[in-house]
Amino acid sequence: MVGREEEWQPRAGQRVAVLEPCFNEEATIARVVADFRAALPEGVIYVYDNNSTDRSVDVARAAGALVRREMHQGKGNVVRRMFADVDADLYVLVDGDATYDAASARAMIARLIEDRLDAVVAARVAQEAAAYRPGHRTGNRLLTNFFAATFNSTFADVLSGYRVFSRRFVKSFPVLSSGFEIEIELSVHALELDLAVGEVPTPYYARPEGSASKLSTWRDGLRILATIVGLYRSERPLSFFSMIGIVLAVVSVVLAIPIFITYFEEGIVPRVPTAILSTGLMLLAFLSIVAGLVLDTVTRGRREMKRLIYLQQRAPEEK
Numbered sequence: 001m002v003g004r005e006e007e008w009q010p011r012a013g014q015r016v017a018v019l020e021p022c023f024n025e026e027a028t029i030a031r032v033v034a035d036f037r038a039a040l041p042e043g044v045i046y047v048y049d050n051n052s053t054d055r056s057v058d059v060a061r062a063a064g065a066l067v068r069r070e071m072h073q074g075k076g077n078v079v080r081r082m083f084a085d086v087d088a089d090l091y092v093l094v095d096g097d098a099t100y101d102a103a104s105a106r107a108m109i110a111r112l113i114e115d116r117l118d119a120v121v122a123a124r125v126a127q128e129a130a131a132y133r134p135g136h137r138t139g140n141r142l143l144t145n146f147f148a149a150t151f152n153s154t155f156a157d158v159l160s161g162y163r164v165f166s167r168r169f170v171k172s173f174p175v176l177s178s179g180f181e182i183e184i185e186l187s188v189h190a191l192e193l194d195l196a197v198g199e200v201p202t203p204y205y206a207r208p209e210g211s212a213s214k215l216s217t218w219r220d221g222l223r224i225l226a227t228i229v230g231l232y233r234s235e236r237p238l239s240f241f242s243m244i245g246i247v248l249a250v251v252s253v254v255l256a257i258p259i260f261i262t263y264f265e266e267g268i269v270p271r272v273p274t275a276i277l278s279t280g281l282m283l284l285a286f287l288s289i290v291a292g293l294v295l296d297t298v299t300r301g302r303r304e305m306k307r308l309i310y311l312q313q314r315a316p317e318e319k
Contacts, residue, residue: 008110014045017088021078026054028098033063035102076177095161104202122162124204181227182223201293241292252281
């Protein structure tokens with residue numbers, strides 16, 4: 001995407017919002033605000049503070065950002081508030097930790113406008129070894145691969161916190177997550193509505209000295225994994241419950257085979273508890289598949305409603 005940064009210029013009246021969640025980022029937030037003011041002088045920069053206990057609010061306000069607060073703790077809660085409050089035509093969502101490249105924003109917006117996309121994800125390219133904490137690179141790769149296998153996704157960096165959205169993406173997205181798993185939910189929203197999305201490789205830097213990551217490798221990694229499974233259950237219920245039904249049916253058949261063999265050879269059923277268990281498992285298998293069929297109908301209706309809301313919003317326009 002090198003060389004496209006200067007191609008995009010906002011059309012008359014086009015509003016650009018830069019959204020920055022912030023929690024105890026006193027050491028970095030001023031730099032992030034300044035970098036995006038330089039990269040996107042036509043944009044309005046919003047910093048949403050999430051109960052910071054340091055001087056993040058004062059520093060962000062002094063740097064020229066519009067500072068607002070979200071009292072419910074968690075990045076997902078902050079994103080929900082930002083998407084509801086801010087009215088714009090183009091949205092840039094970026095973390096306030098100074099690890100993302102502000103200069104790439106114009107290239108990402110250019111890609112979104114030129115290709116008429118609804119979301120562009122910054123695929124992180126580490127510029128130094130310290131950009132990823134120990135275990136984060138492996139965890140990111142594992143979760144991205146699991147997400148790709150689950151949702152048939154082509155995203156190279158599903159956990160990136162740097163994204164550009166159209167208005168119709170933002171205003172049709174019902175944020176349900178409360179924490180760092182919000183990136184997974186953003187990706188699933190695009191995939192389930194078959195929205196046009198793209199990725200742009202962007203530099204990724206280590207946190208500046210004095211800044212600490214709020215992400216817990218194991219705790220948040222497990223929460224993200226649970227979110228992927230939960231979203232698969234809610235968005236692909238027929239596949240999810242059919243797999244459970246098949247597993248239960250297979251176990252039921254395995255338990256029943258010796259019983260049938262004994263019955264045909266000796267004419268008796270000596271293991272009555274096993275026979276009852278096998279029958280119960282087979283009934284649960286059928287119930288699971290029926291539940292999947294019913295929930296699949298509900299999911300289709302919910303998806304249609306989100307699609308209608310999406311279509312009510314105006315598309316990004318070329319200048």
